[in-house]
Amino acid sequence: MIPLLILSPLILLAAIGAVWMARPVHAALMLALTLALVAVLYLALGAEFIGLVQFAVYVGAVAVLIVFSLLITRPGDEAEEIERRPRSLVTGLLCTLPVMAVLAYTAASGSNIKLIPWQPKLSIAELGEVLFTSHAPAVLALAVLLTAVLIGAALFAREPDKTQDDSSEK
């Protein structure tokens, strides 16, 4: 309970920072901080494997995200971003409303929330076995989706007019 009480305000602050920062790199770094703090929460809750995976995957992913955010945005976008802020705030709140409503409803109805009884720790071998036997279709679907995204990204990144000289591309 104590780690939750300490960490959740920090996570919230970092998450708010991630959407509030005007410069994209700052926002991405705040996102990295948020995800790292969530990883710390997992560790504190005793889910060591998922915590370390969260850290390994997302901190690395954020590094790549920053590169993209730099490549996509123009310098000088910040002023425009700050100008847009009141409108973005309204839109953001409107988008959050349904989620909040569902959460409030669940919390209010109360009866269907049960504290999960403490279970013996799942070993990594068991986790892997479950993942690649009973949940194999989901894993495969995700793999196909990610491959499609990768191919799509490569298509977008290619310059359209250079078609014959493929070998010189990176």
Place this chain on the structure above:
Amino acid sequence: MNLFAAISTEPALWSPEWLPRLPQRLVEMLLGFLGAPEWLVSIAGFLVAAGTVVGVFLGGFALLSLIERKTLARIQNRIGPNRAGWFGILQPVADGIKMLTKEDIVPAKAEKFLHLLAPILIVVPAILALGVIPYGREWTPVSLELGLLFFFAVGSLTELSVFIAGWASGSKFPMLGAMRAISQMVSYELPLIISALGVVMVSGTLSLPLIVEQQGGFHLGFIPAWNLFTPWGFFAGILFFICSIAEANRCPFDLPEGESEIVAGHMTEYSGFKYALFFMGEYLGLFAISALGITLFLGGWQAPLPGLGFLPSWIWFFGKLAIVIFMFLWIRGTYPRVRIDQLMRFAWLCMIPMALLTLPAAGIWTILNRDGHGFLAWAITVPLLLIPCVIVTVIFNRRLASANRTYRFAE
């Protein structure tokens, strides 16, 4: 929290095997004698254990900075540092004083806070990673069940800190260096982790001390049962070594800080002690990745020949570390820097396919050996790895490495 599994073996306090952990034991005994509460004793013990590791490797860093310059000088037919003390032995001290007394300049256009944060963030993951390595039979500073995963998790922080350094400097060359660093490290981290996965498949654990213990014993009475001396382990070990050169940003893969191209990459706008921190982080990272390679493929603290077990196990570990570090220096003195397109092509067309191939090879090896078909295991895995390796090398040399590069901005 059972993340920090306590080291359970009872001490034979004065044996050489226990020497590296002697400070920790002494502090614990002293505090226990003075009647300190239990939590204080264990915290002090952890701090002293961490201090031992940091102390050993900071000493190693100082020594290596001298040895590197001496070795490179020998390779390049120079003398190297020889003014400070006998054989230049005081050169690291002189360097340290110079770094400490230099003015710390922060560029006007820099992001002040991030500019300060980056050098700190680059040292932290290296030290954290050093904490989970089993240095000896009785000397694993923190024995984690998920040690290997922990190593790679904290290692992914390095990329971010290099990028922060490059971006926060607010200048061209650091930015270019950071972009290069990200593309290089992301590309080479993939084969690095995949080649380490084969070891996990075979030993069935992520705990580094257990991985070392499983490499004990000898084949035919004299060949050590290290992972390097299996077909898949040989290939995976070489891939791991190449990738660790790239991860440590060392020549021939030192493009992020190639001084003849982009000044010093992400370190260009740093001076004084912050620069020294980058230097330190780089060397500690080099120690960490070499130590991991030794743990995974070279049998960690296991002695290389039977009958040599009378020496304390950590001596063997540091002997192997010295040899691997020397290989890094040798390669730095011998090979020219590659071009960025060659670097990326090499990663995606050679390293990743070969690393992926070591996984089925490791699987076949394990299953056949478990069923007692030792000869069949050799007969299948060696061609499975060797033939694609030859094909990839030939194709890479003939068609791709010699492909003309189109220069967009410089004709």
